[in-house]
Amino acid sequence: xxxxxxxxxxxxxxxxxxxxxxxxxxxxxxxxxxxxxxxxxxxxxxxxxxxxxxxxxxxxxxxxxxxxxxxxxxxxxxxxxxxxxxxxxxxxxxxxxxxxxxxxxxxxxxxxxxxxxxxxxxxxxxxxxxxxxxxxxxxxxxxxxxxxxxxxxxxxxxxxx
Numbered sequence: 001x002x003x004x005x006x007x008x009x010x011x012x013x014x015x016x017x018x019x020x021x022x023x024x025x026x027x028x029x030x031x032x033x034x035x036x037x038x039x040x041x042x043x044x045x046x047x048x049x050x051x052x053x054x055x056x057x058x059x060x061x062x063x064x065x066x067x068x069x070x071x072x073x074x075x076x077x078x079x080x081x082x083x084x085x086x087x088x089x090x091x092x093x094x095x096x097x098x099x100x101x102x103x104x105x106x107x108x109x110x111x112x113x114x115x116x117x118x119x120x121x122x123x124x125x126x127x128x129x130x131x132x133x134x135x136x137x138x139x140x141x142x143x144x145x146x147x148x149x150x151x152x153x154x155x156x157x158x159x160x161x
Contacts, residue, residue: 040084043098045073047091061090 048058055073059066064086071077072087079087088095100106115123118137125133140148 040079040098041073041075043101044069044087044091047093047097048073051091053091058087058090062086 048055053061055066055069058064058069062069064083068077069087072079072083084098085095088098091097094105096105140151143151
């Protein structure tokens with residue numbers, strides 16, 4: 001039994017087999033229950049049994065009570081991220097393996113190259129501001145560290161007026 005999405009009343013989720021797609025969990029009204037912790041629990045049990053660990057072994061390795069490990073595996077308790085990290089460590093696995101069934105890490109998405117703060121500032125600046133900032137940057141390289149701090153302090157004071 002779980003609270004509904006609004007936290008107002010209890011909802012009992014029942015397993016409903018989907019043809020070739022595993023099991024879906026629905027409440028009494030036939031609405032889908034979105035409780036991924038049931039999947040996490042069965043995944044934890046599978047990984048634990050593959051490594052021939054008992055729930056007692058996990059208790060010794062994590063400090064979590066055996067009954068708590070059982071409740072997580074059976075989908076009665078939602079573990080925090082910190083708890084999942086402890087369980088992954090006890091199973092001698094990287095954390096992502098609790099969520100991913102492949103042997104190799106998932107492929108990273110192709111992300112665009114990040115711009116530095118300087119590149120972002122120059123991109124948003126007008127042509128005149130870009131020329132000014134370029135001159136300041138060139139001059140800054142010729143100034144020693146103590147004078148740079150002094151110059152920055154003066155700029156901050158002028159800006160706060």
